[in-house]
Amino acid sequence: MFLRKIELKNFRNYEDLKLEFNKNINIFIGNNAQGKTNILESIYFLAVTKSHRCNKDNYLIKNDCIFSKIVGEVENNDRKNTYKIVINNEGKRVSINNNVFKRISDYLSNINVVMFCPDDLEIIKGTPSDRRKFLNIEIGQISNEYIIYLTKFNKVLKTRNEYLKNEHNIDFNYLDILTDELIDLNIKLYKYRKEFINDLNNYIVDIYKKISLKEDIYVKYESFIDNEEDIVEDLREKYLRVRDSELNQKTTLIGVHRDNFSIYIDGKEINNYGSQGQHRVAILCLKLAEIEIYKQKYNIKPIILLDDIFSELDKKKKVNIIKYIDKDLQIFITSTDLHSISKRITKNADIFYIEEGKVKLGE
Numbered sequence: 160m161f162l163r164k165i166e167l168k169n170f171r172n173y174e175d176l177k178l179e180f181n182k183n184i185n186i187f188i189g190n191n192a193q194g195k196t197n198i199l200e201s202i203y204f205l206a207v208t209k210s211h212r213c214n215k216d217n218y219l220i221k222n223d224c225i226f227s228k229i230v231g232e233v234e235n236n237d238r239k240n241t242y243k244i245v246i247n248n249e250g251k252r253v254s255i256n257n258n259v260f261k262r263i264s265d266y267l268s269n270i271n272v273v274m275f276c277p278d279d280l281e282i283i284k285g286t287p288s289d290r291r292k293f294l295n296i297e298i299g300q301i302s303n304e305y306i307i308y309l310t311k312f313n314k315v316l317k318t319r320n321e322y323l324k325n326e327h328n329i330d331f332n333y334l335d336i337l338t339d340e341l342i343d344l345n346i347k348l349y350k351y352r353k354e355f356i357n358d359l360n361n362y363i364v365d366i367y368k369k370i371s372l373k374e375d376i377y378v379k380y381e382s383f384i385d386n387e388e389d390i391v392e393d394l395r396e397k398y399l400r401v402r403d404s405e406l407n408q409k410t411t412l413i414g415v416h417r418d419n420f421s422i423y424i425d426g427k428e429i430n431n432y433g434s435q436g437q438h439r440v441a442i443l444c445l446k447l448a449e450i451e452i453y454k455q456k457y458n459i460k461p462i463i464l465l466d467d468i469f470s471e472l473d474k475k476k477k478v479n480i481i482k483y484i485d486k487d488l489q490i491f492i493t494s495t496d497l498h499s500i501s502k503r504i505t506k507n508a509d510i511f512y513i514e515e516g517k518v519k520l521g522e
């Protein structure tokens with residue numbers, strides 16, 4: 160899929176920006192704090208309705224403005240669709256071809272992006288919650304059903320937690336009903352996450368081998384579900400076992416809302432013990448594996464966003480990224496220095512120069 164055009168209104172430091180893009184490589188060059196990442200952020204936002212770097216949509220609205228608008232025209236298998244998101248104080252409104260969707264979940268899973276940026280290290284160095292966010296966003300991009308189950312899960316979890324917290328005379332029949340609902344959704348989400356992590360493992364070994372000449376990398380899914388036989392019975396028993404603790408602590412103690420994953424290199428878990436270098440390579444492999452899942456399993460050509468990663472990587476890794484991201488994908492690259500990007504890449508690219516929120520297409 161290709162983003163052919165984008166229009167930004169009052170988005171970050173852009174008051175009014177309209178750009179048309181090349182189907183292959185687009186490069187944004189500019190000094191720091193000029194607005195390069197803001198453009199990639201807007202593309203990411205259009206796809207997943209979340210920023211990759213902040214949790215509050217309000218930050219995206221240009222200072223002193225009351226709304227922000229992103230419009231993108233995406234071409235996919237010769238069909239063109241116009242995606243639009245308007246953000247204001249009350250929230251955001253999403254539409255496709257001017258059909259407004261009440262539920263964000265109806266809008267999602269249409270545009271697929273894979274972003275590489277310095278903050279990605281948080282997926283490894285951050286908390287389990289950062290890793291769950293990664294799983295939710297990436298699986299959600301592939302499966303709309305996943306988003307619907309996740310929304311339901313969060314609702315039931317909230318109801319259950321509120322009941323545990325506020326009710327003094329617990330009705331165990333009612334608690335069992337909530338628990339059963341939660342079990343059903345736990346299992347659904349677990350299956351999606353398990354499949355996604357299995358898929359990552361199917362590709363990551365080969366990718367790691369090309370980058371480091373070694374093969375020993377492994378993504379380990381850590382869930383409270385560890386047995387797939389008689390799964391409902393097993394989970395009922397698990398919830399029963401923690402029931403007293405849950406009543407004491409007044410919250411739901413087990414479930415996929417506590418899931419985690421770890422990455423192992425040479426048999427060692429690197430989230431806590433790996434070097435910075437290992438973290439970088441692992442993230443790179445994880446994202447490249449994701450691209451392979453899109454392409455090979457789902458026949459989707461995602462849009463690739465490379466934010467400021469060229470200055471940090473050595474030459475060999477740059478070549479490897481580009482090798483993996485073949486010619487038929489659309490790529491957006493930001494950098495402060497055009498010379499840090501090889502001629503092979505810049506040769507056919509559209510190059511945009513950015514200064515203080517003004518963008519000029521290079522000759």
Ligand SMILES: Nc1ncnc2c1ncn2[C@@H]1O[C@H](COP(=O)(O)OP(=O)(O)O)[C@@H](O)[C@H]1O
Pocket residue numbers: 170171172173189190191192193194195196197198218219220221222
């Ligand atoms: N809501 C906002 N309103 C106006 N300007 C903003 C807003 N958010 C960020 N900025 C400005 O955007 C610039 C940073 O843009 P960014 O794309 O991160 O820069 P870079 O080119 O280094 O990637 C800064 O000058 C910052 O002040």
Ligand SMILES: [Mg+2]
Pocket residue numbers: 192195196197467493
């Ligand atoms: Mg930046």
